[in-house]
Amino acid sequence: EDQVTQSPEALRLQEGESSSLNCSYTVSGLRGLFWYRQDPGKGPEFLFTLYSAGEEKEKERLKATLTKKESFLHITAPKPEDSATYLCAVQASGYSTLTFGKGTMLLVSP
Amino acid sequence: EAQVTQNPRYLITVTGKKLTVTCSQNMNHEYMSWYRQDPGLGLRQIYYSMNVEVTDKGDVPEGYKVSRKEKRNFPLILESPSPNQTSLYFCASSLSMSPYEQYFGPGTRLTVT
Secondary structure, X not given: OOEEEEEOOEEEEEOOOOEEEEEEEEOOOEEEEEEEEEOOOOOOEEEEEEOXXXXXXXXXXXXXXXXXXXXXXXXXXXXXXXXEEEEEEXXXXXXXXXXXXXXXXXEEEO | OOOEEEEOOEEEEOOOOOEEEEEEEOOOOOEEEEEEEEOOOEEEEEEEEEEOOEEEEOOOOOOOEEOOOOOOEOOEEEOOXXXXXXXXXXXXXXXXXXXXXXXXXXXXXEEEO
16 A cells, blocks of 8 residues: 655744755655645645656755655745645556645744 | 636535536646545545546545546536535646646535534
């Protein structure tokens, strides 16, 4: 059974204080790992797809990395508008379903 | 504007009264999916469709039905809703025949009493 565990459950940062969110996964052959951002009361918004260990992708203050067992979402010099819940999901090879983690709620204070 | 729309956005109903939540996308996407989101459980996939007339079960399909007669529409049907189906529901779509880079709808908050 595919499993995705995100940590921490919640993270509070000061504006400008860089940090990382973790997504550990167990899957029978990884086809893709996905990061989404979800604002309160809204649907998730796609951020990144990672396919293989060693891959990295960046978007503004966010950088996602992937190893064989986990992915990190690095947030550099965050701003209050980065406050949201960040979701990680995996797709196993040969399957068309996604397994999501429970998310990390990030709060960035000015 | 490229978007996924869901209706209704909010619904309160009673046990056993059949209901349908509609989902429509205007991006000519192949893949569409339904999820439910519950506190402490996260997002869980209910059903998905890789193309017209092709649907399959996700992780929590019990008590739900779907159909994909047209490419743009993917309704979620609850034949006999029960209180444990009270949840926040999201429809999503993706260009490929796979759940890559999904666009999510705004959500439907369903309460079954």
